[in-house]
Amino acid sequence: MSRFSHALKLGLEALFPNFCISCQNHIQANQALCQHCLDDLNLFDLTRHPNLLHRPDICDAFPDSQFDHLIACAWYQAPFKLWLKQLKFNDQQFFRVALTQVIDKQLQIARQVNVTWPDLFIVLPLHNQRFLARGFNQVSQTWLPVLKSQQCSVSSALYKQKATKAQSQLSKAKRVKNLQNAFVCQQDLTGKTVAIIDDVMTSGATINAATEAIKNAGAKQVWAMLTCLTGLGNLHND
Known part of the structure; x- marks a missing residue:
């Protein structure tokens, strides 16, 4: 400068x-x-649990996880709930900056405490109809600056081919049905460890559907990286 x-x-x-x-x-x-x-801020202690699937309460909250490794910033509660909602529905950009700071902090810790690291990062895509209606992908807004600053390889190999209903009002069984065949992977990922990036995970149905598509493309491991976790058993935080 x-x-x-x-x-x-x-x-x-x-x-x-x-x-x-x-x-x-x-x-x-x-x-x-x-x-x-x-x-x-009350963030997950990734130094103690580099893979949050090994933390008992989180393992209980997501018993049907198809992915192999989980990294997240915090539970979906104050202040993160407000920040995410204001960004997603009102495009309040100062909350994007706050969330990016949190993600950057957690991802730096995660990289230090995990022996292995993904070869490729994929931001969970929106269906074209939803992207055009909203005009932006809030997950990309908060995560891509961090991934690029850490020189992570980002791919757009995953495509959402099905315009699904909003998951928030559906039961766990209906969430799974809603996401069947929702994603397709357009790249050969044979032998790669791939991380899926999203903002909030509640039942895990969306990440599981994306995981299936990525593993069908040959990936040996799939990691889930989330801004926040809710869990159907923790809806009192929602």
Whole structure:
């Protein structure tokens, strides 16, 4: 950055200061959370459970998981629930920045504590109809900056070919039926470890359907990486 650009950046920050969305303290322009508030969030301890499927309460919440490894940031509760909803339905971009900070923190820890790491990352795609109606994919908005900064290989090999009903009001059995043959993988993934990226997992039906398509394409392992977990047994948090 040139001296002029740096001076301009400092000047803009002075004229239009940025404040932490939690404590309102002044922070840098590319942040939404100060370091203290970021560190104070109730996140999953990935140093203790590098694979969250080995954590008993999470294993109980998702007993039918078809994927092999699970990494997530937190339970779907305050403040993450508000941030995700405001981004998804109201396109509130400062919540995107906050979520990206959280994802970046957890992914750095995950990379340190896991002996192996995925060869390829796939953001769970929206069906074309839903993407056109919404105009953006909030999962891509929050995860892609982190994946690119960590030089992860991102692929668009997965395609959603079925316009499914919204999962939120369906039972577990209906969620599974709703997602049957929803995804198709358009790339040979023989021998690869592939990570599927999504924002919230409730029953695991969507990730399981995507996992099936990816394993049918030859992947040896599928990881699920989520911003938040709900679990049908934890709907009191929803």
